[in-house]
Amino acid sequence: MSAVAITSSGDAREAQAKPLAGLVFAVRFHKDGSSEQLNVEQPPKPDGGWLWLHFNLADMRACQFLATTAELPEPARALLVTADEHQQLQGGEACLYGVLADLVCGLSGPTEEIGFLHFALTEKVFISSRRHQLNAIEATRKALRLGAKVQSPVALLELIAGQMIESLDQFADGLAAQLDHAEERILADEPNVDRKVVGSVRRTTVRVHRQLVTLRALIQRFEHEIEESENPALNLRTKKLLQRLDWLDTEIVELRDRSRLLQEEIMLKSTEQTNRSLHVLAIVTTVFLPASLVAGIFGMNVEGVPWTANTDGFIWAMAIIGIASAVVYWLLKRSGTVGR
Numbered sequence: 001m002s003a004v005a006i007t008s009s010g011d012a013r014e015a016q017a018k019p020l021a022g023l024v025f026a027v028r029f030h031k032d033g034s035s036e037q038l039n040v041e042q043p044p045k046p047d048g049g050w051l052w053l054h055f056n057l058a059d060m061r062a063c064q065f066l067a068t069t070a071e072l073p074e075p076a077r078a079l080l081v082t083a084d085e086h087q088q089l090q091g092g093e094a095c096l097y098g099v100l101a102d103l104v105c106g107l108s109g110p111t112e113e114i115g116f117l118h119f120a121l122t123e124k125v126f127i128s129s130r131r132h133q134l135n136a137i138e139a140t141r142k143a144l145r146l147g148a149k150v151q152s153p154v155a156l157l158e159l160i161a162g163q164m165i166e167s168l169d170q171f172a173d174g175l176a177a178q179l180d181h182a183e184e185r186i187l188a189d190e191p192n193v194d195r196k197v198v199g200s201v202r203r204t205t206v207r208v209h210r211q212l213v214t215l216r217a218l219i220q221r222f223e224h225e226i227e228e229s230e231n232p233a234l235n236l237r238t239k240k241l242l243q244r245l246d247w248l249d250t251e252i253v254e255l256r257d258r259s260r261l262l263q264e265e266i267m268l269k270s271t272e273q274t275n276r277s278l279h280v281l282a283i284v285t286t287v288f289l290p291a292s293l294v295a296g297i298f299g300m301n302v303e304g305v306p307w308t309a310n311t312d313g314f315i316w317a318m319a320i321i322g323i324a325s326a327v328v329y330w331l332l333k334r335s336g337t338v339g340r
Contacts, residue, residue, distance in 0.1 A: 022062020027052040033149030055129040076120040080129050085116040089218040096121050101211040102164050105135040110171050112204045121153035136164040165244045175201045202259035205252050212249040290324030
């Protein structure tokens with residue numbers, strides 16, 4: 001497929017001479033399913049097989065180009081460049097298109113941020129676009145470099161969806177390891193357990209679960225409402241994807257519930273520590289209450305205060321304070337308040 005075949009306006013020679021605007025990478029697939037990386041500085045030339053073109057929507061030129069892609073129907077072109085990032089899956093006899101959620105890929109691997117892959121495919125081309133670097137796309141490119149064979153654009157969509165599920169599964173293992181570490185510290189009664197870690201895991205699992213539920217519902221609706229295409233190259237196999245999504249969603253829900261329980265455990269530990277501190281403070285206040293009373297009486301600036309003219313008055317006042325505090329402490333200990 002050439003650049004002329006996927007553009008709806010402009011001079012054919014000019015399209016052949018210029019690279020596709022906003023193209024991140026291009027891959028050509030041969031009849032045997034093998035692939036080769038193309039030079040993005042040159043427009044793809046017709047050479048048999050089919051193409052995967054991946055665009056960066058942060059480049060406005062890419063949005064303008066995709067909006068005029070002639071081979072795709074109008075709804076598919078609009079979905080490739082839309083800013084409304086909600087998961088969708090639509091299909092027909094000539095084209096499949098939609099939006100899928102994936103983890104944003106950072107320098108050190110998947111992050112907690114969720115990005116969205118926009119895609120549209122026909123029998124001869126798979127066009128995808130994104131605003132952030134996505135983990136599943138990078139994993140798919142790595143699989144292709146390692147020799148994975150893809151026979152058709154719809155098989156590429158299945159591979160990308162499988163990589164999304166696989167990356168989420170590995171990410172969930174990392175979240176489980178964080179919860180294991182936090183749980184060990186809680187059970188060991190270690191102080192200063194980082195509640196932010198558990199809260200971050202719970203927030204992430206809630207967000208991922210929301211996207212998984214939406215994707216599962218979309219695939220189920222696609223399976224029941226879209227009749228099997230007359231073109232076998234556009235038939236999306238959904239049963240295996242649904243099974244993997246069900247298993248992954250179960251794991252994510254377990255992590256969500258586990259993080260919630262750990263948050264409650266941390267709150268209980270914190271409440272117990274606060275209560276112990278308040279208990280000690282109440283005992284100290286009660287023990288020294290008589291001492292404060294005696295000190296207040298002898299500190300009054302009025303006539304008739306005992307021992308004001310006695311050189312031993314301070315000693316007698318301190319003795320009364322000590323005896324009163326000791327009596328109160330004895331009463332508290334006898335009642336079981338102290339040492340409880």
